[in-house]
Structures are given as structure tokens and as C-alpha cells.
Amino acid sequence: MEIYQNLIEYFENTPTIIQVVWIMSCVFFASIVILTIYLKFLRSHLRKNEMTVAEYQKEYESDLIAYLYSGNEEEEISTEQQIIIDKLKNCSADKFKRRIIVSTLLRLRNEISGEMAESIQKLYFQTKLVDYALARLKSKKWHIIATAIRELRQLQVKEVYDEVIAFVIHPKKEIQKEVQLYLVTLFNFKGLEFLNIIETPLSEWNQIQLLEVLQRFDDQELPEITPWLRSTNDSVVIFALKLAKIYNQFEVKDTLLELLSHQNKNIRIDAINVLAQLQVIEAKNILKSKFNDLSKEEQYAFLKLLENLYEISDEAFLLENIINEDFEIKFATLKILKTLRC
Amino acid sequence: MSDVRKIVLAEDNSTLSLLLKFRLEKEGYNLLIAADGKQAIELIEQHDPELILTDIMMPFISGLEVISHVRNKLNKQTPIIVFSAAGQEEMVLKAFNLGANDFMGKPFSPNELVIRVKRLLR
Numbered sequence: 395m396e397i398y399q400n401l402i403e404y405f406e407n408t409p410t411i412i413q414v415v416w417i418m419s420c421v422f423f424a425s426i427v428i429l430t431i432y433l434k435f436l437r438s439h440l441r442k443n444e445m446t447v448a449e450y451q452k453e454y455e456s457d458l459i460a461y462l463y464s465g466n467e468e469e470e471i472s473t474e475q476q477i478i479i480d481k482l483k484n485c486s487a488d489k490f491k492r493r494i495i496v497s498t499l500l501r502l503r504n505e506i507s508g509e510m511a512e513s514i515q516k517l518y519f520q521t522k523l524v525d526y527a528l529a530r531l532k533s534k535k536w537h538i539i540a541t542a543i544r545e546l547r548q549l550q551v552k553e554v555y556d557e558v559i560a561f562v563i564h565p566k567k568e569i570q571k572e573v574q575l576y577l578v579t580l581f582n583f584k585g586l587e588f589l590n591i592i593e594t595p596l597s598e599w600n601q602i603q604l605l606e607v608l609q610r611f612d613d614q615e616l617p618e619i620t621p622w623l624r625s626t627n628d629s630v631v632i633f634a635l636k637l638a639k640i641y642n643q644f645e646v647k648d649t650l651l652e653l654l655s656h657q658n659k660n661i662r663i664d665a666i667n668v669l670a671q672l673q674v675i676e677a678k679n680i681l682k683s684k685f686n687d688l689s690k691e692e693q694y695a696f697l698k699l700l701e702n703l704y705e706i707s708d709e710a711f712l713l714e715n716i717i718n719e720d721f722e723i724k725f726a727t728l729k730i731l732k733t734l735r736c
Numbered sequence: 737m738s739d740v741r742k743i744v745l746a747e748d749n750s751t752l753s754l755l756l757k758f759r760l761e762k763e764g765y766n767l768l769i770a771a772d773g774k775q776a777i778e779l780i781e782q783h784d785p786e787l788i789l790t791d792i793m794m795p796f797i798s799g800l801e802v803i804s805h806v807r808n809k810l811n812k813q814t815p816i817i818v819f820s821a822a823g824q825e826e827m828v829l830k831a832f833n834l835g836a837n838d839f840m841g842k843p844f845s846p847n848e849l850v851i852r853v854k855r856l857l858r
Contacts, residue, residue, distance in 0.1 A: 459755050
């Protein structure tokens with residue numbers, strides 16, 4: 395009691411600044427104690443949660459494998475399968491369990507193909523998990539809609555095309571991206587029809603992802619890309635140019651030549667690069683005639699094109715440019731001239 | 737001594753491991769599952785399997801290191817089938833250079849895997 399009294403006296407007699415420092419020290423100390431207790435609680439909660447997830451995952455994994463191996467040829471759904479379907483259907487009512495079930499299905503669906511992959515998709519329908527994904531499409535939160543579309547894509551649910559296509563012009567880019575991937579993954583080149591309607595820019599990353607998905611398919615027959623090359627959305631034109639380059643679309647060369655006069659410089663440069671790959675000789679004459687009006691980047695791209703398409707008649711043009719003040723142009727010109735004369 | 741042929745499967749996806757265990761055990765093989773490369777090496781050293789199935793990307797020790805360990809350290813010619821995901825073509829080439837016998841790109845058909853396993857263990 396005396397110590398306590400002395401402490402209060404000491405505190406009252408100290409200068410204000412020291413009192414403030416003492417108060418702050420006590421507050422910080424209390425905060426550290428509270429935070430330590432909270433972190434300990436949070437950690438144990440997370441560990442417990444992790445263990446619960448692992449337990450359920452193990453259980454659902456076994457159920458899934460049992461479902462896949464308990465089918466028979468006589469019945470569409472065997473008795474054992476029906477028991478598993480009912481169990482998973484009941485568990486799906488709980489959001490926490492539903493998430494684990496879906497992740498278990500996806501973990502296997504992404505790794506296998508053939509009959510078993512189809513059976514997993516069938517189970518997704520039989521357990522009514524697809525209905526939960528569809529209900530999430532009606533959410534007001536964009537990330538819930540985006541994850542629902544991703545889930546439908548990963549489980550290859552083509553049947554909900556109408557519900558998903560409704561989000562193709564959604565203001566959130568993340569949702570748009572998921573819709574585009576859904577369409578291309580499930581409907582191959584036919585899914586690219588969204589290019590006719592999108593008004594927002596298609597990001598570079600998004601274009602790479604779409605091209606990566608398209609290259610996985612066996613059927614590499616590209617539809618008519620001319621409307622996309624003429625799109626008013628510049629990013630669609632750039633994407634169509636990439637398609638023309640990858641799939642060697644020589645039949646669209648007239649449209650590509652038109653793009654040499656496009657108002658967007660990046661499109662003009664990409665068009666030159668595609669024409670160079672397709673070795674369209676007409677492009678050389680057009681570009682040569684207006685070489686001095688081109689931007690530096692277009693001039694470099696043109697000289698790259700000329701490296702493969704030079705003719706003896708180009709010698710005068712090349713000689714004219716060996717005295718160009720731009721070193722890169724001078725160097726490229728000399729390089730072509732050297733090849734021409736060898 | 738059991739006549740059952742032992743196969744070590746190194747795969748970090750537990751659902752896929754379980755599925756393959758069911759499928760291959762149905763065919764009469766004894767499947768030993770490793771969740772990462774480190775466990776796989778331990779199992780290989782302990783059990784001397786007749787076939788190794790390994791994923792490329794795994795925690796701690798990759799599938800490539802497992803192949804290298806089997807071929808260069810243990811000096812064993814055990815057949816090895818490698819699983820690879822899309823975009824890992826370079827890794828597959830490295831796996832073949834290290835001594836892998838076959839590869840399967842994910843997603844793959846478990847039935848096709850059984851055929852390849854049977855062919856290698858013939």
C-alpha cells in the first residue's frame with residue numbers, strides 16, 4: 395500500500411513531460427500485451443481452422459474417389475454413388491463445407507481428363523453445387539461474381555452460357571476478364587465473339603491469357619478476323635493482329651494493308667510486323683513511298699520488313715538512306731545493302 | 737516376400753494421389769505415396785520400387801532433383817514417368833536429359849497412365 399502511495403506521489407511530483415512519457419509507456423505496454431494475446435488466439439484459431447479444413451478435405455477426397463469408382467454399367471447412378479451424392483448435397487448447405495467440397499472437385503478436375511473428369515462434372519450437377527454458383531452470380535459484390543464465373547469455367551459448365559454472357563460488358567475489369575476466359579476456355583474460337591461487343595480496352599495480360607488458352611486446343615481453325623481488325627476498339631485490333639500473326643492469316647492481307655494508315659501508331663507498327671511475317675510485298679511498296687512521313691518506330695519496323703523482302707529495285711532507296719542521320723536506320727540500311735550485293 | 741510390384745508416386749496433390757492409388761492398386765500394384773520430393777527420395781531408398789511416377793513441381797525437392805538422385809546418386813535404372821503441367825515443356829526436356837523414360841501432360845487420363853505403367857513394367 396505504501397509503495398503504491400509512493401508511486402502516486404512520485405508521479406504527481408514529476409514534470410508533465412515525464413508524466414506523458416509514463417502514460418504513453420503504459421498504453422504501449424498494455425497494447426503489446428493485448429495484441430500478443432490476440433495474436434496467440436488468432437494463430438490457434440487459424441491452426442484449428444486449417445486442421446478442420448484438412449480433415450474435411452480428406453473426408454471429401456475419399457468420398458469423391460469412392461464416387462468415381464463405385465459406378466457400374468447397369469445403373470446410371472449406383473446405390474453407393476447416390477449415398478455420396480446425398481451426403482455431399484447435405485454438406486453443401488454449409489458455406490464452409492461447400493467451399494472445401496468445390497476445392498476438392500477442382501483439385502482433381504484440373505489434373506485429370508477423360509471419363510473421370512466428366513464424372514466430376516456430373517457430380518457437380520448432381521450435388522446441386524452449380525445452383526450455388528449461379529446464385530453467386532446474382533451477388534452485388536464483384537469478387538463473388540468473378541469467383542463464381544471462375545468456378546463454372548474450371549468445372550467446364552457450358553450450360554450457363556446465357557447467365558455468364560450477361561456480364562461481358564460489366565464495368566468491373568476482373569469480371570470481364572473471367573467472362574472472357576470462360577467463353578474462350580469452353581467455346582474455343584467461337585468464344586471470341588465477345589470481341590464484337592466489348593468497348594473497354596483488353597489489357598496486354600488478358601490478351602496473353604486468352605492466346606495461351608486458344609493454343610491449347612487441337613482445333614486451330616480461326617474464324618473470320620476481319621471485323622476485329624476493323625474494330626473501333628484499338629485493343630481489339632491489336633489482339634486481332636496478334637491472332638493474324640500467330641495463325642498466319644494471309645487471307646486478311648488487304649485489311650492489314652488498310653491498317654498501315656490507322657490513326658493509332660501502335661496498330662500501324664504491329665500491322666507492319668504482321669505484314670513482314672506474312673511477307674506481303676505490297677506493304678513494302680506502300681511503306682517505301684511514304685517512308686519519310688513515318689514515325690521512327692514505323693521506319694525501324696519497315697526496315698525489318700525490308701530485310702526479308704528486299705529486291706534489286708530497292709537499291710536506290712537504300713542508298714538514299716545510308717546517309718540518314720538516325721544510326722539505327724543507317725545501320726539497318728547498310729545491312730540490307732550488304733546482303734543485296736553479296 | 738510379397739510379389740506385388742512397388743511403385744512410388746511423388747505428387748503434392750493429395751486428391752490425385754488418392755485417385756491413382758485406387759486405380760493402380762486395382763491393377764495389382766502397391767503404390768507408395770510421397771507428398772513431396774524429399775519423401776519420395778526416402779521411399780525410393782527404403783523400398784527400391786520398380787517404377788517411379790513423379791510430378792515436376794513439388795515442395796522442397798523438385799521432380800527433376802528426384803530423377804537426378806535416382807540416376808546419378810543411387811545409380812538405378814528404375815523407369816520414371818514424369819507428370820508435367822502446360823507450359824513446362826522445357827522442364828520435360830530437362831527431365832528426359834536427366835533420364836526420365838516417359839512423360840504425361842496434365843490433365844491426363846488415369847486409364848492412359850495405367851497403360852503406360854503396364855508397358856514400362858512389362
